[in-house]
Amino acid sequence: MSGFATLFYKEVLRFWKVAFQTVGGPVLSSLLYLVVFSQVLGERVRMFGEVPYTAFLVPGLVMMSLLQNAFANSSSSLIQSKVTGNLVFVLLAPISHVEFFAAYVLASVVRGLVVGAGVLAIGVWFIDLPIAAPLWVLAFGLLGAALAGVLGLLAGLWADKFDQIAAFQSFLVLPLTMLSGVFYSIHSLPPAWQAVSRFNPFFYMIDGFRHGFFDAGDVSPAASLAFVAVSLAVLSGLAIRLLARGYKIRT
Amino acid sequence: MEKRYGALRALAGVSLQVLPGEFFGLLGPNGAGKTTLINVIAGLARADAGHVRVLGADVSSEYRRARRLLGVVPQELVFDPFFTVRETLRLQSGYFGLRDNDAWIDEVMHHLDLAGKADANMRALSGGMKRRVLVAQALVHKPPVIVLDEPTAGVDVELRQGLWQFIRRLNGDGHTIVLTTHYLEEAEEHCQRIAMLKAGRIVALDTTRNLLASFAGPHPADLEDVFLHLMRKT
Numbered sequence: 090m091s092g093f094a095t096l097f098y099k100e101v102l103r104f105w106k107v108a109f110q111t112v113g114g115p116v117l118s119s120l121l122y123l124v125v126f127s128q129v130l131g132e133r134v135r136m137f138g139e140v141p142y143t144a145f146l147v148p149g150l151v152m153m154s155l156l157q158n159a160f161a162n163s164s165s166s167l168i169q170s171k172v173t174g175n176l177v178f179v180l181l182a183p184i185s186h187v188e189f190f191a192a193y194v195l196a197s198v199v200r201g202l203v204v205g206a207g208v209l210a211i212g213v214w215f216i217d218l219p220i221a222a223p224l225w226v227l228a229f230g231l232l233g234a235a236l237a238g239v240l241g242l243l244a245g246l247w248a249d250k251f252d253q254i255a256a257f258q259s260f261l262v263l264p265l266t267m268l269s270g271v272f273y274s275i276h277s278l279p280p281a282w283q284a285v286s287r288f289n290p291f292f293y294m295i296d297g298f299r300h301g302f303f304d305a306g307d308v309s310p311a312a313s314l315a316f317v318a319v320s321l322a323v324l325s326g327l328a329i330r331l332l333a334r335g336y337k338i339r340t
Numbered sequence: 341m342e343k344r345y346g347a348l349r350a351l352a353g354v355s356l357q358v359l360p361g362e363f364f365g366l367l368g369p370n371g372a373g374k375t376t377l378i379n380v381i382a383g384l385a386r387a388d389a390g391h392v393r394v395l396g397a398d399v400s401s402e403y404r405r406a407r408r409l410l411g412v413v414p415q416e417l418v419f420d421p422f423f424t425v426r427e428t429l430r431l432q433s434g435y436f437g438l439r440d441n442d443a444w445i446d447e448v449m450h451h452l453d454l455a456g457k458a459d460a461n462m463r464a465l466s467g468g469m470k471r472r473v474l475v476a477q478a479l480v481h482k483p484p485v486i487v488l489d490e491p492t493a494g495v496d497v498e499l500r501q502g503l504w505q506f507i508r509r510l511n512g513d514g515h516t517i518v519l520t521t522h523y524l525e526e527a528e529e530h531c532q533r534i535a536m537l538k539a540g541r542i543v544a545l546d547t548t549r550n551l552l553a554s555f556a557g558p559h560p561a562d563l564e565d566v567f568l569h570l571m572r573k574t
Contacts (some may be wrong), residue, residue, distance in 0.1 A: 095434025
């Protein structure tokens, strides 16, 4: 196995060893959201004309869990390794900064997709959910997880302490995901808030992902995919540059 | 080589060559620059000026080759709490691109008296045992140059003896050893040549024998006398 493959394997093994917490926990939280909202709103609210609210909600919850967990994987692994000092074992090895980047981000993608698939499986079990365009689902799932993984990597590089990661998660990732249209269509918002939502990259990921299920959304999926792809390219470029400089990991 | 941290000159023009197969000691008080020097050699820190080569491989421009030639035992007792000893050593082998390295891993564990703990989680090990795993991790890829940053700090007598026996054997097999330690009797016993650092500069660089002979005191000198004399004088 190459250095990259081993680091990727280690990062996957790391969350898989505590899957109860890293996979089971997020799936359970999403199930609770689903149960509560389906009880409160259930059949009374319809989205995009005739889509029941609970069916509308499932793709949003899948994407929210996927993004939050992809972020959590790279950020928590990196900050733990930095704080405990065991990152030194990777830094001493002949692993390039691009391999380092790819291993952390791909492992985040795997965790995001595993959690997302778990939430989707439970959603499909309870609710009749169409999948109109599976390729959109796959494309947004993959790119969304990668983007969240890169954000997690950047946060992990920047942070010196666990509470900085927690702040990043609570004050940036959580609001951006919760206010991105997981629970509503942005067309139900006042025009000013609709305009604000269009600056939120998470909105495009969730809207495009949902488009894959219902063939309907707030913006064109191609435009959303382009936005996500460009964001991913820009943030990846930044992360690779910082890793090449050894930002906060090599003195 | 020079290295600054803000206003601090951690390495203020250090130049030295360690010969292949040598057992070399880097001594100095806390803050002298020993660990900074090791970090630059290992690629964990970057020199502001100068170059470091490991058996001809530049640690910056040829970092892959340089890191394959180098095994470093860090000073801090660090470990990954998610894994067992064997998993830790297999992962470390994988980082160096080595598959099916179990025969060598078993041999290293045997020599470091770790075989009985192969399947124990790293969290469950005592400090001494964790130190042995650090040594084993540095050796998984059979590096020709081994750097030990205070390998016996906080280690009991039995492990210390076992560790030195193993390191001497590796040195006998042709591995170059670079050692930092505050236990000067260990340096005196094992090192053929010694560099003494103070405030980022080399204040002495010679064979252990010459350093001892250079000290003119009222009684036969040991390395501690030489060390204290040099640190007070310079």
